[in-house]
Amino acid sequence: MNTRVSESVIIVGAGVIGLSLAWLLARAGRPVVVFDKAEAGQGASHAAAGMLAACTELEPGEEWLLSLNRRSQQLWPTFAAELESASGIAVDLREEGTLHVALNADEQGKLRHHLALQEKADLPVEWLSPAEVRAREPFLANATGAIWSPQDHQVDNRKLAAALRVAAPRAGAVVHEHTPVDKIVVADGRITGIEAGGAFHPASVVVLAAGAWSRSIGGLTQETRPPVRPVKGQMLALSMPADAPLLRHVVWAAGIYLVPRVDGRLIVGATAEERGFDGSITAGGVLSLLQNAWRALPGIEELPLIETWTGFRPGSRDDAPILGEGPVEGLVYATGHHRNGILQTPVTADIVSRLILEGARDPLAEPYAFGRFK
Numbered sequence: 001m002n003t004r005v006s007e008s009v010i011i012v013g014a015g016v017i018g019l020s021l022a023w024l025l026a027r028a029g030r031p032v033v034v035f036d037k038a039e040a041g042q043g044a045s046h047a048a049a050g051m052l053a054a055c056t057e058l059e060p061g062e063e064w065l066l067s068l069n070r071r072s073q074q075l076w077p078t079f080a081a082e083l084e085s086a087s088g089i090a091v092d093l094r095e096e097g098t099l100h101v102a103l104n105a106d107e108q109g110k111l112r113h114h115l116a117l118q119e120k121a122d123l124p125v126e127w128l129s130p131a132e133v134r135a136r137e138p139f140l141a142n143a144t145g146a147i148w149s150p151q152d153h154q155v156d157n158r159k160l161a162a163a164l165r166v167a168a169p170r171a172g173a174v175v176h177e178h179t180p181v182d183k184i185v186v187a188d189g190r191i192t193g194i195e196a197g198g199a200f201h202p203a204s205v206v207v208l209a210a211g212a213w214s215r216s217i218g219g220l221t222q223e224t225r226p227p228v229r230p231v232k233g234q235m236l237a238l239s240m241p242a243d244a245p246l247l248r249h250v251v252w253a254a255g256i257y258l259v260p261r262v263d264g265r266l267i268v269g270a271t272a273e274e275r276g277f278d279g280s281i282t283a284g285g286v287l288s289l290l291q292n293a294w295r296a297l298p299g300i301e302e303l304p305l306i307e308t309w310t311g312f313r314p315g316s317r318d319d320a321p322i323l324g325e326g327p328v329e330g331l332v333y334a335t336g337h338h339r340n341g342i343l344q345t346p347v348t349a350d351i352v353s354r355l356i357l358e359g360a361r362d363p364l365a366e367p368y369a370f371g372r373f374k
Contacts, residue, residue, distance in 0.1 A: 007031055009356060010194050010203040012181045012217060013210035014040035016157070017334050017341060019164035019175075020079075020349035021207060023086070026171035028357050033203070034173060035196050037180035037213070041161025044211050044341055047235065047311020049259045049267045050157035052076055052343045055123045055149040056098050056252055058114075063121055064367055065320055069340060071364060072347035073151060079346040080155065086170060087163035091155050092262050098152035100252040101133060101143045103295065107254055108144040115147050125149050139246045139299050154250050154259055157342050184208075184219035184331070191330030194219075205356055207332045211314040212277075214335040226322050227373055228336045230277050230312035233270035234285035238303040240264045246299045256292035266303065268293045270311075279310045313338050317373060323351055324361070326370040332356065333370050 009025055011018045014036035022032045034040070051057075054069035080093040102108040118125045126148050128136070133143040169175055176196070183195040184206055193202040195218075208214050212230035240246050242264035251258045259267040271285045286308060293300055316322055316336030321344060326333055334352050337344050347364075354360040 008033065008203040009205045009207065010035065010201060011207045011209055012184070012194070013208070013214070013335075014165075014175055014177065015043050015045040015209065015211055015341070016041065016161050016164055016345050017211070017337065017348055018207070018209035019161070019168050020345050021209065021334060021352055022173040022175070023083075023164060023168040023171055024349050024353040025356060026168060026173040028353070029172075030357060032168075032173040033201065034168070034175045035179050035181050035194070036175070036177055039177050040165050040175055041158075043213075044311050044313060045161045046158055047233065047309055048157040048342050049235070049257065049269050050155045050160070050342050051098070051152070051250055051257065051259060052154060053098055053149070053152040053250070054343060055118060055125055056100050056147070056152045057339070058118055058121060058123065060117060062319075065340070066121060066123075067364060068321075068347055068368070069343055072344050073153075075346035075350060076153070076155070079349075083160075083163050083167055087166040089159060089163040089166060091160045091163050093153065093155045094262070095153045096249045097148065097150040098250040098252065099128070099133065099137060099146045099148060101140060101146040101296065103141055103143055103253060105144060111145065111147060118147070123149075124151050137247060137249060137251065139297060140251065141296055141298055152250065155342065156261060160342065160345075181210075182218050184217060186219065186328055186331075189329060191328060203330075205330050205332055207334055207352065207356075209334040211335060211337075211341070212312040214314065223327050224331060226333060226335055226370065227317040228314050228322070229274075231315040231338065232273040232275045232278060233311050233313060234273075234281060234289065235267065235269035235309055235311065236286060236289055236305060237307040238266040238268065238300055239306045240266050240303060246297060246303075251296065253296035254292065256289065256296060258293060258297060265306070266300070272313075277312060281308045281310060314341070321348065321368050322370050323348060323365045323368040324355060324370065
């Protein structure tokens with residue numbers, strides 16, 4: 001058998017998770033082929049807001065995700081710099097931090113409770129007075145206080161996907177767009193490749209990185225099918241003057257987050273709906289987003305509405321990622337990232353690439369193994 005063929009890795013899914021893994025593997029000299037049913041980077045990677053909000057997004061019962069999320073935050077600056085160098089495309093990693101604001105006494109009480117959870121987890125956050133909030137963001141509505149998360153940053157997820165789409169092939173990866181994988185092929189208890197485009201493609205490793213579509217790939221059995229579902233999110237974008245934006249930090253408020261981009265776009269998101277793959281934009285979804293955004297930032301009523309869209313977060317049964325080996329030799333999982341796909345991109349690529357290249361099993365990934373669902 002051709003040694004290069006026997007070493008080949010096939011990645012199912014060309015979102016930022018699949019492309020970042022392809023980039024690292026190809027850069028290390030491993031033959032890599034990526035397949036996607038649509039255009040690379042145009043699924044959840046395109047729809048996301050790009051927040052790297054490990055501290056702000058902490059919720060009760062999700063403390064076990066912190067170690068993974070915080071490691072990925074630490075990896076992001078180097079990952080972004082190396083990707084920009086490899087692709088020639090800026091990904092706009094912005095490090096202004098995040099404000100989580102309260103707009104009345106009830107919200108302040110809830111936010112103080114959230115602050116206590118964050119402080120118990122020893123996160124780098126602090127409480128800001130109304131005057132301190134105004135000093136940072138003068139166009140916000142009158143806030144009664146806010147949690148300041150100086151290490152929760154943002155990246156332009158669409159530029160990230162574009163940069164990976166350049167960097168991975170430059171490193172040697174082959175990317176097949178508009179080529180759905182019909183079947184993952186298993187023989188004698190191990191992966192032998194995939195069927196796509198009417199042909200068999202051999203590989204020693206197949207990585208399942210198809211996001212919300214991961215469970216629908218042919219050839220998966222009840223034993224190997226990941227419990228991943230689509231969680232619909234409706235979002236919209238407004239246009240701010242790039243030289244005089246209404247907002248400079250990522251801002252969270254009740255029912256909303258606001259993410260300002262370098263080019264003046266203001267990303268407003270997002271709903272969370274268990275609606276399957278229903279991609280419709282609804283009046284209620286847009287109304288809810290605009291009402292909550294206006295309540296936090298009244299000046300948006302003068303801004304042009306330039307885009308609306310939907311995306312499908314890949315939610316696992318416990319809304320945590322599925323990383324590493326499964327019950328079939330050669331099948332590796334990198335899916336189920338739910339709302340943290342952009343944040344967890346560097347750590348996922350690092351953990352899974354080292355597993356494939358070196359057989360290294362990072363203890364950090366153990367809680368997120370496929371076997372936890374059995």
